[in-house]
Amino acid sequence: MDRRTYLAAGLAAVTASAGCLTTVFGDDGSASETVLDPPDDRQYDSGELPYPAHGEPLPAFSVPDPLAGEVVDSDAVETTLVVTAFFATCPVECVRLIGQLAGVQHGTVDRNIDDEVTFLAITFDPERDDAETLRNYGQRMNIDMEAGNWRFLRPESADRAKEVVADKLGINFDRIGAGESERLPGYDFRHLSLTFLRNSDGVVERAYRTDQPDHERVLSDVETVVEATS
Template sequence: MNPKLKSYLFPGLLAVLVLGIAGYLVVQSLGSGSSLPVVQAAPDFELTNADGRQIKAGDNAGKVVLMEFMFTSCPDICPVTTYKMVQLQEQLKQQGTFGDKVQFVAVTFDPERDTPETLQKYAERMGMDMSGWHVLRGEEAATKELAAKYGVNVVNMGEGQFVHNVTSLQLIDAKQQIRRVYEMGDGMDNEEVLKDISSLLDE
């Protein structure tokens, strides 16, 4: 091949190749619907709702789930997280997805103090719309074991106080896979969480 002709053709072919690869990557990203990786399968559970109903993890299949581990006598991180979840609740209600396509779950570490009545009062005080919330309790030892399966370590400090990971907020997809783990309390970014929920709804 003529060297001059080759010098003209090679950059053009390279440009076509680069554009082709870029186009493929764009199509792949659009087709995936979400860039959130799978952290792990969400462990199964069977716990009791504040109204006395038995709730299994599988009951949430087909919905995107935002799940917190908490206790109602927590002085700071837990109520701040629940408050921020309630803010998300209102945004999702405006979108028409809360309760229908998105489920919120709160699991207490402290079943001794967090009786069904206490959980119901907490839900009312925090403004939790129970049409889209499961507020759950179980035996303390079993709940501690369940939390550990979700990557949350819990220590009972006595007198109604618990120490646990700040990263105790889980985003679970419709196939019951954990896709994101968030920081609770003041470090929780509602815009980020809402964006991730929307991403999973588009999958």
């Protein structure tokens, strides 16, 4: 199911104080809850965006974790969830993005909420990002793999990566050849940098559209959601 199907739900937010559960109603009368208020700086309602945002369900996906040798079903993850997409050879944007999220992960360990938060980083370059590459990338990016709450996910094929990352999550990317990019030999990607904060009920609390999310702000949002839903 692609993003357009999820947009059809047309969820509308009802305001409440951050840190308290806020009921969000869909057009069909169904209700879900958020902890955080809509972001103060948002320019569009969630339903107008090409990706899931505040008060909308995060589309479910199942993608292999090559380091653990198992498939991760996002719907089966009952913790607060932080989800993003990247590729390991990205020379700029993904380095900043994953670096900031590594800071968030370390913060969850420091604040003793790491058991309540799961990080899923999905590569959209499965051709190059095999298990060894992802393991080395995690070390290079200072991710605490021993904490057990960070998982690298690798779709089975380029087509599957497009289905999950672009079509379901709305994180668009385009592969470009060597002649079109001055940054990388072989091929490169133009891509959106986007990170989701999903509560344990499967509802998006935040969609951070930047390659440099403020790790302290994200950590504060994560902690607020965890405290309200645990």
